Amino acid sequence: MLKIVVLGSGAGGGVPQWNCNCExxxxxxxxxxEVVPRTQSSIxxxxxxxxxxxxxxxxxxxxxxxxxxxxxxxxxxxxxxxIQSVVLTNADVDHLSGLLILREKQAYEVFATETVLDVIAExxxxxxxxxxxxxxxxxxxxxxxxxxxxxxxxxxxxPGKVALFNEERMLAEEDSLKIGEETENTIGLKIxxxxxxxSFFYIPGCAMMTTPLAERLTGAxxxxxxxxxxxxxxxxxxxxxxxxxxxxxxxxxxGERGSMAAFAPLGxxxxxxxxxNNSNRVLMESSxxxxxxxxxxxxxxxxxxxxxxx
Amino acid sequence: MLKIVVLGSGAGGGVPQWNCNCExxxxxxxxxxEVVPRTQSSIxxxxxxxxxxxxxxxxxxxxxxxxxxxxxxxxxxxxxxxIQSVVLTNADVDHLSGLLILREKQAYEVFATETVLDVIAExxxxxxxxxxxxxxxxxxxxxxxxxxxxxxxxxxxxPGKVALFNEERMLAEEDSLKIGEETENTIGLKIxxxxxxxSFFYIPGCAMMTTPLAERLTGAxxxxxxxxxxxxxxxxxxxxxxxxxxxxxxxxxxGERGSMAAFAPLGxxxxxxxxxNNSNRVLMESSxxxxxxxxxxxxxxxxxxxxxxx
Numbered sequence: 302m303l304k305i306v307v308l309g310s311g312a313g314g315g316v317p318q319w320n321c322n323c324e325x326x327x328x329x330x331x332x333x334x335e336v337v338p339r340t341q342s343s344i345x346x347x348x349x350x351x352x353x354x355x356x357x358x359x360x361x362x363x364x365x366x367x368x369x370x371x372x373x374x375x376x377x378x379x380x381x382x383x384i385q386s387v388v389l390t391n392a393d394v395d396h397l398s399g400l401l402i403l404r405e406k407q408a409y410e411v412f413a414t415e416t417v418l419d420v421i422a423e424x425x426x427x428x429x430x431x432x433x434x435x436x437x438x439x440x441x442x443x444x445x446x447x448x449x450x451x452x453x454x455x456x457x458x459x460p461g462k463v464a465l466f467n468e469e470r471m472l473a474e475e476d477s478l479k480i481g482e483e484t485e486n487t488i489g490l491k492i493x494x495x496x497x498x499x500s501f502f503y504i505p506g507c508a509m510m511t512t513p514l515a516e517r518l519t520g521a522x523x524x525x526x527x528x529x530x531x532x533x534x535x536x537x538x539x540x541x542x543x544x545x546x547x548x549x550x551x552x553x554x555x556g557e558r559g560s561m562a563a564f565a566p567l568g569x570x571x572x573x574x575x576x577x578n579n580s581n582r583v584l585m586e587s588s589x590x591x592x593x594x595x596x597x598x599x600x601x602x603x604x605x606x607x608x609x610x611x
Numbered sequence: 612m613l614k615i616v617v618l619g620s621g622a623g624g625g626v627p628q629w630n631c632n633c634e635x636x637x638x639x640x641x642x643x644x645e646v647v648p649r650t651q652s653s654i655x656x657x658x659x660x661x662x663x664x665x666x667x668x669x670x671x672x673x674x675x676x677x678x679x680x681x682x683x684x685x686x687x688x689x690x691x692x693x694i695q696s697v698v699l700t701n702a703d704v705d706h707l708s709g710l711l712i713l714r715e716k717q718a719y720e721v722f723a724t725e726t727v728l729d730v731i732a733e734x735x736x737x738x739x740x741x742x743x744x745x746x747x748x749x750x751x752x753x754x755x756x757x758x759x760x761x762x763x764x765x766x767x768x769x770p771g772k773v774a775l776f777n778e779e780r781m782l783a784e785e786d787s788l789k790i791g792e793e794t795e796n797t798i799g800l801k802i803x804x805x806x807x808x809x810s811f812f813y814i815p816g817c818a819m820m821t822t823p824l825a826e827r828l829t830g831a832x833x834x835x836x837x838x839x840x841x842x843x844x845x846x847x848x849x850x851x852x853x854x855x856x857x858x859x860x861x862x863x864x865x866g867e868r869g870s871m872a873a874f875a876p877l878g879x880x881x882x883x884x885x886x887x888n889n890s891n892r893v894l895m896e897s898s899x900x901x902x903x904x905x906x907x908x909x910x911x912x913x914x915x916x917x918x919x920x921x
Contacts, residue, residue: 314673314712315673317677319672319673319676319677319682319692319712319713320684320690320691320692320713320717321684321689321690322683322684322685322686322688322689322690322691323689326684330677330683338677340673341673360670360673360708360709360711360712361673361674362629363624363625363629363650363651363670363671364671364674366629367627367629367640367648372629373632373640374630374631374632374636375632376632378632379631379632379633379849379850379851380630380631380632380850380851381630381632382629382630394711394714394736394739397736398670398708398711398736399670401670401704401708402624402629402670403629403630404704406852407630420736423735424734424735424736425733425734425776425777426704426707426708426730426734426736426776427776428775428776428777429704429775429776465738465739466735466736466737466738466739467735467738539689540689540690541689541690542716
């Protein structure tokens with residue numbers, strides 16, 4: 302058995318984003334229900350319904366924990382958390398900075414690639430995580446790792462890019478950002494129970510579908526996949542930014558080279574878009590984009606969405 | 612005129628704190644109203660009712676902006692913010708890490724002492740704040756500085772300590788944390804309008820009342836002051852932690868050497884406790900501690916508290 306709770310279904314910035322007044326953000330603020338507000342990217346997974354592993358830890362984690370009784374400290378303890386570990390898929394601010402909230406002398410484990418652990422180590426602000434309480438463990442490509450009680454992951458590299466805040470340094474050092482290259486900067490995860498009966502894929506960031514990735518996902522019972530942008534130039538044409546989805550390390554949902562087309566032949570039983578940017582009109586309940594995703598058999602994640610796999 | 616909105620009245624961790632099940636946190640979760648939930652420490656101040664300066668920027672800033680229509684982007688802009696600047700009084704995680712949310716190519720200014728600006732510079736994660744958009748300015752002791760439209764501050768050093776995450780390094784380098792020393796690690800601020808008619812003091816962290824500080828505050832129309840702990844050993848006796856209030860750089864509210872006693876002879880017109888820790892029973896509406904603070908003429912800040920000075 303695996304229980305999955307979506308803590309935050311939005312991409313970096315959430316919905317609405319603090320400084321954004323696009324159609325989607327304005328609708329989220331209006332309270333009409335056309336766009337449901339979404340916090341930043343994170344899911345919680347449990348193999349026993351009691352102890353939880355957080356996959357990516359957004360700065361909204363305080364609000365997310367407050368909103369989910371499963372994650373409250375247990376009765377009879379002054380200090381306690383059902384959160385046993387945190388697993389990171391990259392070093393994006395929206396995936397990393399929630400660790401600054403999960404301090405206060407509480408024991409849990411952090412899992413990430415050496416590359417991402419190095420990013421944490423380079424930032425002394427993360428010294429708030431006392432190593433006496435918070436242990437850091439490396440994830441390696443294709444190496445099955447236990448990350449919680451009865452809970453395992455198999456990490457694999459996916460096309461991505463270095464975190465935004467390290468871009469400039471990478472450019473200086475290597476003269477290229479190598480966007481879309483498979484490195485330890487971005488991983489996907491197969492997440493599964495000890496007996497292997499329940500499993501799913503969590504891939505909140507992916508710059509392109511490769512043949513090995515398509516083969517890996519074929520026939521999966523559930524994939525939660527990068528739903529950042531609907532079309533590659535939506536930030537540009539929406540006057541919201543200068544970067545394409547590709548430039549940010551995310552493939553689009555729509556189009557010939559988009560994720561909906563790429564998944565069509567893979568026979569995945571349940572497909573859920575997650576890490577959805579505020580610029581993405583699929584967030585509007587009555588939009589043509591939402592209808593198109595529905596028709597292609599995709600669900601759009603929302604905060605509090607709960608999935609049980611058996 | 613100055614308009615003050617308390618965005619977050621809690622100390623680091625907020626109320627309830629993610630992993631805390633003390634009497635106060637449990638009451639906050641219960642929804643009975645005995646303890647009103649509080650986000651982490653921040654206030655917004657405006658001299659014109661339209662452009663706002665955030666004093667300290669907590670990781671809850673996304674939620675705080677979402678909850679306050681004054682801080683939403685204006686109609687007719689795709690990207691916009693009424694937030695013109697951020698002023699930091701120290702480098703505590705609960706005051707600093709919200710800057711990671713205020714990214715997204717939005718122009719505003721950051722003001723802090725050189726010491727605090729150095730902490731930011733030492734953490735590459737803050738490179739998400741593109742210097743093309745976010746300019747950083749040094750505050751210096753007793754030097755009046757304009758921080759926003761019609762809005763000025765006069766910073767002064769208060770007894771405090773280095774940020775938690777830099778403690779170990781300080782110990783290694785200097786063999787002493789020098790808690791309670793007046794350095795650029797912790798400042799208080801006199802905040803005032805251009806004509807000087809409206810002014811108040813904002814001191815969310817202060818380890819002790821000194822004679823010069825008492826003289827500075829005498830006769831003030833409003834002081835918002837460090838309300839972290841009720842009594843010095845409350846974290847210890849509540850089994851919530853090993854540190855005293857003093858050790859964390861905060862003087863207590865109660866007792867002979869506490870802030871209520873220290874303020875009694877100063878003739879301050881309006882006294883508001885802010886930056887209140889979840890361990891502090893003054894947060895319980897019907898507690899004896901609250902009654903005692905009331906009787907001493909102190910208000911207990913809450914999120915959304917609004918004060919207008921004319």
